[in-house]
Amino acid sequence: MQNNKKVGILLANLGTPEAPTAPAVKRFLGEFLHDKRVVDLTRWVWCPVLHGIILPIRSPKVAKLYQSIWMDDGSPLLVYSKRQQEKLANALSLPVELGMTYGEPSLNTGVQALLAQGVERIIVLPLYPQYSATTTAAVFDGLAKVCKTMPVVPELVFINHYHDHPGYIKALADKVRSSWQQNGQGEKLVCSYHGIPKRYADNGDIYPQHCIQTTELLRQELGLEADQIMMTYQSQFGKEEWLQPYTDKTLASLPEQGVRRVDIISPAFSVDCLETLEELKVENRHIFEQAGGTDFHYVECLNDSDLHIEMMKALIEANQ
Template structure:
């Protein structure tokens, strides 16, 4: 049996069509132990995510983690799940819809924009198939990870490579690497903080929390740590903060190994014990709210800060569907695909002549 998937029927004289795929990390299909087990098995089986020798990790994952963690994680997901589903999936789907609409308003109505999840549904391969079926032969992949890490953006590239291995007629492909210092992205975050300050007053400290990764990834050459600090520095510059007014921390530690430090929750507890009464927290490593922001930060870290003596804790939401962020995202797409978008579509007469020539050549052969 051939490893290649069936290709869409080839159509002569059809203008090239552009597709854009926004990719986020992923989410279970439901806040249930069985759904979490499927999701965690896929996620934690990726050797980009866990760099432990496979035989040893297989025993740990299947013998311990998948038998204990799904029930606990399901309870956490249930606390943030809403009527439309997982917040991450809901926001990412809306972002794709808005990007498509904004591109249409900008004079690019033929661009197809879909969203995918690296783990869970809809998968990267499924959505790439959908773009190909829609006639897209130029596809831009946009991982929604502002800061590059091998375990995130690198893993999206792996999923793309797996799909390409099964594709006979490859489209023209591009992938955005990162946008840690993109001006539109930074401006949108800074604007969200200013708006929060206007409504609620300025906190004593701003904590800028990023998702953590194991420390050894930095030692082995992963640029994620540096890109996080770049983003934080640019946000602080936009907000005119001094080094004493903000902290860069890392959250979501998993396992016993050392991860990037300082850790978010212990930092918040230490600030409270030192007499800091009011903190604001942002998570610029996420462009859509999810379990790690809505449960870990807005609930768990909030409780930890108050329990340690703090008085006022505010989590400032992710960019989600903010207009300035969507416009920044559209601008990223336009820059990455500028030559594609600039190519004029052939008129009907040209298409008809091309089709006739192709059909005549086909008849001769």
């Protein structure tokens, strides 16, 4: 039966500070690290540590890192997300809005903008290819909070992963091939995914399985042998054990194993951001070169590439 309700799209991502300043970063990190999906520690234990130690110390340091990647139009994550929004709206001829789990534009801002355009059915696309309770489920929680006081809740369609979508794998492979054409092919392709505490996976989060599947599908698409590609996890925080192997330690060990030319891509990120442009492209390059590596090529995220928009369009149409 055909659905005649007006459809709109909500692209959801994690979010970004409004400015590369310590106060703005502190507000953003405070909201982000307060979410129990992100840090599940008991509040009376976590909150004093967060507000008394972590935010005062980390905010100025992180602000300096943001300053090093900030674009003329703002935070890279928001700049690329807006480009995705515009291109997807043109491709679909449907209303498309952005909503961030933390910061602005918020999930509520995005939903209200769609409702103001007469949308009755919202297709929610969290831009996390691999499902994780720390990211995808946090979007769902945020939407539930937005809808909690609504007299009429719009019809919602929630897409909770696309880690194995053919269009996504094709778009990743295209980025890698473009890098190879420009820079030559390294001895290893390192797929670096954002990490989560190992305990979360032990308790049922399916994120690592999705990462493994993405890496294998990308290997097949590129025609690589098993020893030409590997996956690692980045962005560890705190002293708890996270998913391994760690990206930084792996890159530090590769030259002594005879691997001096690597390409690195981060399939878990739909747009370039602090974790890719600064942590991967700068910090991890330095680690690799200090260990004896000679060629380090960062493969940019899918961002607003044509193949990425085509994949999003196909994903939306399949759920329309």
